[in-house]
Amino acid sequence: MFNKIRLWKKQNNNSSTLRDNIEKIKKMPVPEHVAIIMDGNGRWAKKRALPRVAGHHEGMKVVRKITKLSNMLGIKALTLYAFSTENWKRPKNEVDYLMKLPEEFLGSFLPELIEENVQVRMIGYKDQLPIHTLNAIEKAIDDTKNNDGLVLNFALNYGSRAEIIDATVQVLNDYKSGILNESDINEELFSSYLMTSNLKDPDLLIRTSGEIRLSNFMLWQLAYSEFWFTDVLWPDFGEQHLLEAVEAFQNRQRRFGGV
Template sequence: MFKKFTFRKQKASSFNELVEEAKKGYIPNHIAIIMDGNGRWAKRRAMPRIAGHHEGMKVVRKITKFANKMGVKVLTLYAFSTENWKRPQQEVDFLMKLPQEFLGTFLPELVEENVQVRLIGQRDGLPAHTRESVEKAIKATQHNTGLILNFALNYGSRDEMVYAIQNLVTDSNSGKIQPHEITEDVFSSYLMTSSLPDPDLLIRTSGEIRISNFMLWQIAYTELWFTDVFWPDFTEEHLLEAIVNFQRRGRRFGGV
């Protein structure tokens, strides 16, 4: 039935039926999203780039709620990369204020919906007001047992792996671990995602088909799904479409 389904043309009742049908299948435990296209969305509307980022923030809210409803265990959102500091200062300043605005208004709802907030990335490089707003949300939701909303903020996968190697070398030099004891699982335990499962599904919006230094180790066997839709236009229907597409695939992890 899914093959003949055009998501954006369905009535609410049909969409809800498809949600329930999809929930009978395997729901990805961990979905990671590269939220791309905010600036281009705004440009097409003759609006400043920051307007696109603000609109994208609203989408985070509804996609978080829908992922939680679908039974997703972890939702990792690529919010700001280590390379994004190269952007114009006005845009960077605005992006650094978004977590404060988003979590300030959405935090009570996150608590009510049993969502737990987490962060991967270099906290020390963030402005104090950004870091404090995220840490407040992490503390307020630390005992929640539902969806883990994991923000990748000031995050870069190469940076993450270099940091992990540095810590491994330090532990090896101090005798805590021997070189022959370093396995894939051990290395994974030194990454920022050590307490999380690897993503089952990676989504990138806006039509770009690249990974952009995002979770390079963790997505070794992740299913990839790309869409031309800009992030501010990404809807619950698009996420359902990605999940249904994921459910049709055969994951062999190198086997047959």
């Protein structure tokens, strides 16, 4: 009985602290677009002598939690690096499981996303995705297309180098066909040919698990983003970690090459 009371008090205190921290952070400008490299699922599972897929399943729960908090903070876009063009090299059973996660995640979370006015989007190469994965993503995109709150953007089968090459080819083709003049080509125009053309560049990049690299993620778009790295593995990443990252962002001076 006493243990239950202590647990209830602890949970209540944690909830109160979280609310206070959220209100404190919302008093200052928050990043409009946050991008996250969700790393460490496999290592989380290995530390617990579990199969790697168990880490991915646990990480899916964190996506739900972080999406809700991002919406609460007033963040306008959240891009999550869910599967890279290089991840196909992983063991087949792991890839197969990862391709089932969008169905499982969106199947249970979609009503909540609709209720919270979240709009689902995706960047990446759809033609290589299994039909069941693509159907789940496209249903979520269609069902939330009229929402105008947080944009939850999944980078799925995404690779930044391929994206930049494809954009370059499209610009070249439009130049050859007379749609573009050489004088039209600048950073703003090139950005409009990228998969993120309808999104502001990320203000803040978060990467978990202690790795300090971009791993072919949004190489063009992250040119002037603030980076925040943590040793915390993605399945252990909680609301307080996101708040710490946003608070660190708020304490930085962004000069964009100026003084």
